[in-house]
Amino acid sequence: MSYIICKKLKMGYEGKVVFENLSFAVNKGDYLCIVGENGSGKSTLMKGLLGLISPISGSIEYGEGLEKKYIGYLPQQSDIQSDFPGSVFEVVLSGTLNRRKIPFYSKEQKSIALNNMEKVGISGLKKKSFQELSGGQQQRVLLARALCATSKLIILDEPISGLDPLASQDLYDLVSELNKEGITVVMVSHDITSAVYHASHILHLSSDGFFYGSTHRYMHSSYGEKFLITDCPCDDCRHSKGGIRL
Amino acid sequence: MIEVLSYDFMVRALIIGALVSLCAALLGVVLVLKRYSMIGDGLSHVGFGALAVAAAANLAPLAVAVPVVIISAFLLLRLSKNSKIKGDAAIAVISSTALAVGVIVASVSGLNTDLNTYLFGSILATTKADTVLCIVLAVVVIVVFFVFYNKIFAVTFDEDFSKASGVRPALYNMIIALLTALTIVIGMRIMGTLLISALIIFPALSSMKLCKSFKSVIIVSGVLSIICFVSGLILSYYLDIPTGPAVVLFNCAVFIVFYIISSIKARL
Ligand SMILES: Nc1ncnc2c1ncn2[C@@H]1O[C@H](COP(=O)(O)OP(=O)(O)OP(=O)(O)O)[C@@H](O)[C@H]1O
Ligand SMILES: [Mg+2]
Numbered sequence: 001m002s003y004i005i006c007k008k009l010k011m012g013y014e015g016k017v018v019f020e021n022l023s024f025a026v027n028k029g030d031y032l033c034i035v036g037e038n039g040s041g042k043s044t045l046m047k048g049l050l051g052l053i054s055p056i057s058g059s060i061e062y063g064e065g066l067e068k069k070y071i072g073y074l075p076q077q078s079d080i081q082s083d084f085p086g087s088v089f090e091v092v093l094s095g096t097l098n099r100r101k102i103p104f105y106s107k108e109q110k111s112i113a114l115n116n117m118e119k120v121g122i123s124g125l126k127k128k129s130f131q132e133l134s135g136g137q138q139q140r141v142l143l144a145r146a147l148c149a150t151s152k153l154i155i156l157d158e159p160i161s162g163l164d165p166l167a168s169q170d171l172y173d174l175v176s177e178l179n180k181e182g183i184t185v186v187m188v189s190h191d192i193t194s195a196v197y198h199a200s201h202i203l204h205l206s207s208d209g210f211f212y213g214s215t216h217r218y219m220h221s222s223y224g225e226k227f228l229i230t231d232c233p234c235d236d237c238r239h240s241k242g243g244i245r246l
Numbered sequence: 247m248i249e250v251l252s253y254d255f256m257v258r259a260l261i262i263g264a265l266v267s268l269c270a271a272l273l274g275v276v277l278v279l280k281r282y283s284m285i286g287d288g289l290s291h292v293g294f295g296a297l298a299v300a301a302a303a304n305l306a307p308l309a310v311a312v313p314v315v316i317i318s319a320f321l322l323l324r325l326s327k328n329s330k331i332k333g334d335a336a337i338a339v340i341s342s343t344a345l346a347v348g349v350i351v352a353s354v355s356g357l358n359t360d361l362n363t364y365l366f367g368s369i370l371a372t373t374k375a376d377t378v379l380c381i382v383l384a385v386v387v388i389v390v391f392f393v394f395y396n397k398i399f400a401v402t403f404d405e406d407f408s409k410a411s412g413v414r415p416a417l418y419n420m421i422i423a424l425l426t427a428l429t430i431v432i433g434m435r436i437m438g439t440l441l442i443s444a445l446i447i448f449p450a451l452s453s454m455k456l457c458k459s460f461k462s463v464i465i466v467s468g469v470l471s472i473i474c475f476v477s478g479l480i481l482s483y484y485l486d487i488p489t490g491p492a493v494v495l496f497n498c499a500v501f502i503v504f505y506i507i508s509s510i511k512a513r514l
Contacts, residue, residue: 085463095407
């Protein structure tokens with residue numbers, strides 16, 4: 001049983017189809033990267049996985065005890081109001097809302113928030129107003145918020161957009177760390193090279209179809225070969241000097 | 247001040263006005279941030295149409311206006327979400343149509359003298375029942391903001407994320423729309439159809455000039471709004487000018503002052 005199973009998924013807006021016939025699964029412990037050109041429907045798919053928009057047809061099923069309250073989400077930056085008058089702490093704390101149903105934040109929720117601010121290096125911004133931050137700083141705040149909500153699965157929509165190279169590296173390290181701790185990762189990214197380095201599985205969306213499979217298989221598929229100049233990083237390939245064993 | 251309060255209608259206007267100002271300011275913060283501020287304007291026009299029809303048909307004004315405005319609030323909320331129809335244009339269309347209907351009904355049924363009262367408000371237009379209703383409304387609004395503060399923050403800041411976290415944004419949007427509808431119907435008789443939306447927009451805009459956190463924006467808006475109303479009411483009494491416009495001008499003055507302070511602060 002998988003965390004998420006999508007079968008023959010067709011999604012779109014007001015009758016306009018963005019993609020169809022998409023089938024794939026997210027298993028416990030996976031690190032799935034979703035790549036594809038602008039407008040291919042990556043963010044739409046993320047919203048589908050989160051239940052924010054419903055599919056036109058097909059199904060998205062949760063399994064293995066996955067529930068909304070275990071999922072953290074980092075939306076694509078363009079979906080956020082960057083001029084919002086809220087303090088950084090208020091924003092990060094709102095990530096803990098899926099944990100408890102009572103009206104006020106508990107000590108525990110506050111310490112989770114502080115902890116995650118520490119992790120993404122924004123402890124010093126706690127009292128700052130969200131609207132006064134730079135794009136990259138805002139991205140980190142939203143990442144901290146997503147981490148607060150995560151206990152089984154984290155969904156990241158273009159997390160490194162707006163981050164400087166060091167911060168991007170930190171982010172990849174942080175996400176890999178989480179993955180090692182047992183958190184399942186679904187990440188949308190345009191950085192295919194880093195994606196194949198870190199991910200266990202790749203979903204490639206494009207206007208004329210999609211690819212879903214392990215990173216190794218992706219590297220040797222017609223999709224992967226078109227975009228990649230690096231060698232397949234998986235152990236099998238490195239040991240057999242590029243030998244293909246699918 | 248004592249003299250002002252020796253009239254029953256002034257006491258009523260003070261209580262109703264201050265409470266309506268408070269409610270409008272709290273709700274206004276959410277509406278302005280969610281880019282729904284035109285909903286307030288639209289609803290007041292619909293309210294005007296409903297009041298005119300009620301008066302012409304000899305029905306109890308609130309019994310007609312309250313349900314009509316609430317239904318319109320849900321409708322407008324839907325419209326401004328729907329990307330197919332331009333939300334703001336749809337609101338403008340509905341509000342001018344309602345205003346037109348109201349004016350025609352009022353003139354056909356010979357209510358022309360009341361028209362001015364409806365459009366610009368009057369502190370004489372309130373009743374004891376209004377006062378009670380208004381106190382109840384204010385208590386509900388304050389309790390909602392107190393108890394659901396964290397959820398309101400989450401829904402206002404990022405609807406998608408809050409929905410993904412299991413908060414139900416549609417529910418909170420409906421609550422906000424419902425309370426806004428009630429605030430407008432009650433407040434428009436003092437402030438007038440054309441001016442009530444200022445109570446929703448101005449305090450939020452002013453406080454956002456200086457406040458950095460959502461909590462402080464909400465608290466400062468509420469306090470500012472009450473201060474502006476009371477000042478406007480007293481000024482209008484002594485200068486013998488209409489109350490609604492005086493309140494709006496106070497709000498505008500505060501906004502300008504806050505705007506200047508914030509630009510000076512930005513330059514320091
Ligand atoms: N709210 C919406 N209403 C209508 N159409 C939409 C909406 N959001 C996205 N679309 C359309 O759906 C398609 C897919 O959009 P989506 O945002 O999922 O692409 P994406 O793969 O995330 O692109 P990017 O790499 O630019 O983030 C686009 O053609 C877009 O025009
Ligand atoms: Mg996208």
